[in-house]
Amino acid sequence: xxxxxxxxxxxxxxxxxxxxxxxxxxxxxxxxxxxxxxxxxxxxxxxxxxxxxxxxxxxxxxxxxxxxxxxxxxxxxxxxxxxxxxxxxxxxxxxxxxxxxxxxxxxxxxxxxx
Amino acid sequence: xxxxxxxxxxxxxxxxxxxxxxxxxxxxxxxxxxxxxxxxxxxxxxxxxxxxxxxxxxxxxxxxxxxxxxxxxxxxxxxxxxxxxxxxxxxxxxxxxxxxxxxxxxxxxxxx
Numbered sequence: 001x002x003x004x005x006x007x008x009x010x011x012x013x014x015x016x017x018x019x020x021x022x023x024x025x026x027x028x029x030x031x032x033x034x035x036x037x038x039x040x041x042x043x044x045x046x047x048x049x050x051x052x053x054x055x056x057x058x059x060x061x062x063x064x065x066x067x068x069x070x071x072x073x074x075x076x077x078x079x080x081x082x083x084x085x086x087x088x089x090x091x092x093x094x095x096x097x098x099x100x101x102x103x104x105x106x107x108x109x110x111x112x113x114x
Numbered sequence: 115x116x117x118x119x120x121x122x123x124x125x126x127x128x129x130x131x132x133x134x135x136x137x138x139x140x141x142x143x144x145x146x147x148x149x150x151x152x153x154x155x156x157x158x159x160x161x162x163x164x165x166x167x168x169x170x171x172x173x174x175x176x177x178x179x180x181x182x183x184x185x186x187x188x189x190x191x192x193x194x195x196x197x198x199x200x201x202x203x204x205x206x207x208x209x210x211x212x213x214x215x216x217x218x219x220x221x222x223x224x225x226x
Contacts, residue, residue, distance in 0.1 A: 088155055103159070104157040
């Protein structure tokens with residue numbers, strides 16, 4: 001079985017500052033990894049995904065994430081945040097090559113300070 | 115066109131009632147899911163269907179019964195609603211192995 005740990009429940013950051021949201025996973029099989037964003041009162045939108053290949057993955061809205069197999073991490077970064085980035089961010093994992101469920105972390109609330 | 119659509123968006127009902135939430139996807143995906151998001155934003159899988167067949171059934175009370183009349187639809191029926199059922203329920207679909215899920219906008223269920 002897979003699991004995901006998001007180490008920070010909330011991250012406050014000043015506007016235009018860089019941010020990193022941490023995610024670690026656990027799995028006995030190869031996995032695919034995802035970051036989703038949820039704006040207030042909305043559904044989940046995919047930010048980026050890692051399936052294979054380059055470990056640095058670029059997504060929408062200037063976000064990127066790096067897959068680190070040895071550290072079982074998939075941290076999300078953005079060099080300069082904007083007030084519109086205020087949202088809940090979810091890291092998720094799925095067993096590779098299987099039609100299996102996607103398991104979510106508990107989410108990190110990104111709070112942008114003016 | 116909305117890819118994954120759920121109805122209703124809001125549902126307020128009394129304890130003990132029976133209610134249904136409908137979900138439709140126009141993406142041609144084979145797999146559909148129901149997730150429950152609690153008040154702390156935690157997302158938990160409830161069910162997964164592949165081409166109308168149940169493939170994942172997490173530990174969910176049997177008051178919850180999914181139904182998939184065809185692979186584009188996955189409805190959720192809930193009997194004898196309880197206060198603890200209050201949550202946001204998300205429908206999602208996926209084309210299959212190794213790919214992301216596409217989510218609907220959610221149904222906020224409030225049981226009073």
